[in-house]
Amino acid sequence: MKNLKRLTGPIIMGVIVTTAILISGCTKEGPQGPPGEDGEDASSQCGTCHDVSTExxxxxxxxxxxxxxxxxxxxxxxxxxxxxxxxxxxxxxxxxxxxxxxxxxxxxxxxxxxxxxxxxxxxxxxxxxxxxxTSEPVDLIVGDEPADMGKGNVCANCHQARDPEPLPQPGGGDVAIESPYWGPHHGTQTNMIAAQGGVEFEGDYDYSTGPHSDMEGGCVTCHMSDPYGDQAGGHNMSMTYAYHGHDAPLTSGCTQCHEGEDFDFNYGNVQTETEELLAELETKLIEQGIMDEEDHAIPGTYSATEAGALYNYLFVMEDSSAGVHNSNYSEALLKNSIDKLDS
Ligand code: HEC
Ligand code: HEC
Ligand code: HEC
Ligand code: HEC
Ligand code: HEC
Ligand code: HEC
Incomplete structure (x- = not known):
């Protein structure tokens, strides 16, 4: 009933506008044309979406x-x-x-x-x-190749790294950091999955895509899978929901590829390892006076190695999946940064 009321306004407006056009069209008189075909009933079109369903x-x-x-x-x-x-x-x-x-x-x-x-x-x-x-591939702000993840491309436009201006270059010149908010910003997920846009220091670990980089639908497959009420999945897009007092993982988007009672987000111990590496790099950055305890940059001028290590820490931290999005790239950025700061 509420929907019906919301619809009558626009329909009445439509009738008034059409009538006005018809009347104004009558000022120049000519022979009457043949009758047109019957138009489609507006309400039947609206009704394809505004129907009795709860979609x-x-x-x-x-x-x-x-x-x-x-x-x-x-x-x-x-x-x-x-x-x-x-x-x-x-x-x-x-x-x-x-x-x-x-x-x-x-x-x-x-x-x-x-x-x-x-x-x-x-x-x-x-x-x-x-x-x-939009579902076009996305030309990344920081990165060389367009990222392409089908329906997930709509997400990729926004959930990508921003340019900290300047972006540290391995072996490049010093970097002046002017703001505590310096870094790749809060949503680096697309770059992480596409394995692009980190500061890629040479080191023992390869910078590569991961098992989730070429998934059809990308973000949408995991984040918009069958929802748990209004707490996770579907158009909520979150990956966890509260269940009997604890955070439960939404795995409805994983089961097409992963199965088993004990499958969770920490499969293969990936999250534990990523958290440990993040903590190790965090400690170093704080000890060396590059970052404060709140994970904000301490403004100053730093070598490309120092600024790059800080950028990589923030890049993995802001990805917020602790390695699930792309464990290979997370691990390479963190380990090579730690080694580089040590050398
Ligand atoms: C493709 C599906 C679709 C069709 C077809 C459609 N609507 Fe909607 N309509 C929506 C959705 C979705 C919303 C909610 C939009 C929002 O919340 O931002 C909406 C919202 C509305 C609203 C609330 C105000 C607003 O704009 O948010 C009115 C009024 C409305 N529609 C009227 C109509 C009329 C009249 C027609 C036919 C001429 C129509 N709609 C056809 C999907 C549709
Ligand atoms: C952040 C982007 C985003 C927002 C915001 C969003 N949607 Fe969607 N929506 C999607 C994507 C992506 C899909 C495709 C999901 C899939 O294929 O599993 C989708 C699918 C749908 C579908 C199924 C379409 C079909 O072809 O059957 C409906 C209905 C829908 N959305 C309605 C809405 C309504 C209503 C709103 C606002 C309350 C909304 N969406 C807001 C991204 C969004
Ligand atoms: C128009 C830009 C834009 C698009 C498109 C977009 N997002 Fe977002 N997303 C944001 C912003 C901005 C926030 C944080 C909102 C805020 O803090 O006000 C956010 C928040 C989120 C969060 C919650 C993050 C948290 O910290 O809890 C998830 C999950 C998410 N988005 C997933 C998606 C997915 C999946 C898609 C595609 C279907 C998508 N987003 C499309 C900009 C976007
Ligand atoms: C390229 C897209 C993009 C641009 C441009 C952008 N943001 Fe964001 N921002 C995001 C996304 C995506 C998130 C949510 C990330 C998440 O929760 O994982 C976000 C989150 C935030 C948050 C919430 C942080 C939190 O911890 O909850 C703030 C505040 C914010 N942005 C401020 C800004 C300001 C101010 C600007 C302009 C100077 C800006 N953003 C420009 C994409 C962008
Ligand atoms: C393989 C499945 C998968 C894909 C693909 C994926 N995500 Fe995630 N994402 C996750 C999981 C799992 C977490 C949560 C980890 C946790 O909470 O411990 C997560 C966390 C996040 C978060 C942090 C907030 C939250 O809900 O926990 C954001 C924002 C996010 N993803 C956005 C995206 C975007 C944008 C894309 C596509 C560019 C994407 N994800 C692709 C599985 C995925
Ligand atoms: C389209 C298939 C597909 C989907 C959907 C998928 N994964 Fe995976 N995932 C893989 C493959 C392939 C591997 C690598 C082989 C293996 O370890 O089983 C993998 C590996 C992993 C790993 C180990 C770390 C790594 O990078 O090797 C984790 C953790 C993981 N997946 C979590 C998830 C979560 C959580 C979801 C759902 C939110 C999910 N996956 C959805 C295909 C998928």
Whole structure:
């Protein structure tokens, strides 16, 4: 009933506009043309989505408890933040093909990342509108090759490293760090999976893609698998949910490839090992006065090795999967950085 009420407004508007066009078209008189074909009933088109099913409602509920809605950072609407932090800014960068994710202006009425950010809602008022706003491979801000993960490409645009300006180069010149927030920013996941955009010091460990780098659907396969209520998966996109007082892992997206009672996110001990390496590098960076206890850069001028090691620490830490996204690349960045700082 509520949906019906929401629909009558636009339909009445449509009738008024059409009538106005018809009347204004009558000022020049000519012979009457043949009658046109019957148009499609607008409400039947709207009804393909706004029907008795709970599909939209279920997705809205999942999204409403996701960090895309609750994170609150959509007030970061300056043009150079808005491309990833607001719905309007994202549509702007996609339409203008701006791969540095800088919007052409700062949206004055920003809204959080929502249905219209990722879907073409109400552009043709047909089921086509559920198509994604983009599924093109993404030219990374930091990295040489485009990242391509199918449906996950919509995510990859935003969940990628930013350029700390300057990006330390192995063997390159000193780096002046001016801000405690210096680094690759908070969402390095795409670079991690594509094995691109870290500071690749030479060392014993190879910088390679991992078993999850070429997955069809990428992010979507794991993060949007069958949901657990509104806490994880689906349009919530989180990987964990609260269950009887503890955090449970959402494995509905893993089972097509992994099975067994004891499978969890720490399969192969990957998370434990990554956490240990992160802690080891963290201690070194703090001891050497490059980073503080809150994992913020201490402004100053550093060698490319010091700045690069700091960047790599933040890169793996901000990926937030403790090695699951790409254990090979995480391990190589951390181990080679530790060795380089020691040498
Ligand atoms: C492809 C599916 C789809 C079709 C077709 C569709 N809608 Fe929607 N509509 C949606 C979704 C999804 C939302 C929720 C948008 C949001 O919350 O951002 C919505 C929201 C709305 C709203 C609430 C206001 C708003 O814009 O968020 C109205 C009113 C509405 N639709 C009317 C219509 C009418 C009238 C038609 C047909 C002329 C129509 N819709 C066709 C999917 C559709
Ligand atoms: C328009 C940019 C954008 C797109 C597109 C996008 N995200 Fe996000 N995502 C963000 C931002 C920004 C946040 C943090 C929101 C905040 O703090 O306000 C976030 C948060 C998240 C979180 C929660 C992170 C946490 O720390 O708990 C997950 C998980 C996530 N996104 C996954 C995805 C997946 C999967 C996709 C693709 C289906 C996707 N995102 C598409 C920008 C985006
Ligand atoms: C290339 C896309 C991109 C740009 C540009 C960008 N951000 Fe973000 N930002 C993200 C993503 C993605 C996340 C969420 C990452 C996650 O939770 O894993 C995020 C998270 C954040 C957070 C939340 C951190 C937390 O710990 O919860 C803040 C604050 C933030 N960004 C501020 C900014 C500001 C300020 C700017 C502009 C100067 C900016 N961002 C530009 C993608 C971007
Ligand atoms: C961050 C990006 C993102 C946001 C925000 C988002 N979606 Fe989606 N949505 C997707 C992706 C990606 C898929 C494809 C999932 C798959 O194939 O498993 C999808 C699939 C869907 C589908 C199934 C489409 C079909 O073709 O059957 C519906 C319905 C849908 N979304 C509705 C919504 C609604 C309603 C909202 C707002 C509450 C919303 N989405 C917000 C990314 C998003
Ligand atoms: C192989 C499955 C898989 C793929 C593919 C994947 N993720 Fe994850 N991701 C995970 C798991 C598992 C975690 C959580 C680890 C934990 O909580 O210990 C995670 C953590 C995250 C987090 C931290 C917040 C959270 O929900 O825990 C973000 C943000 C994120 N992933 C975004 C992405 C994006 C964006 C992509 C695509 C570029 C992606 N992921 C691809 C499995 C995956
Ligand atoms: C499309 C197939 C596929 C999916 C889906 C998938 N994985 Fe994997 N995963 C693999 C392959 C292949 C390997 C390497 C062989 C092995 O160790 O079993 C692997 C290895 C791993 C490893 C060991 C570390 C490493 O990099 O070798 C972890 C941890 C892992 N997967 C976690 C997950 C989690 C958690 C999910 C679901 C959120 C998931 N995987 C979904 C294919 C997949």
């Amino acid at each position: 939209i409602q279920a997705k809205e509920v999942q999204w409403a408890s996701s960090k895309h809605k609750t994170g609150g950072n959509f007030e970061r609407n300056a043009s150079y933040c808005a491309g990833c932090h607001t719905s309007e800014g994202f549509i702007d960068v996609i339409e203008n093909g701006n791969t540095s994710m800088v919007a052409s202006e700062s949206p004055t009425n920003p809204s959080p990342i929502g249905c219209k950010t990722c879907h073409q809602i109400h552009q043709t008022y047909t089921p086509q509108d559920y198509q994604l706003t």
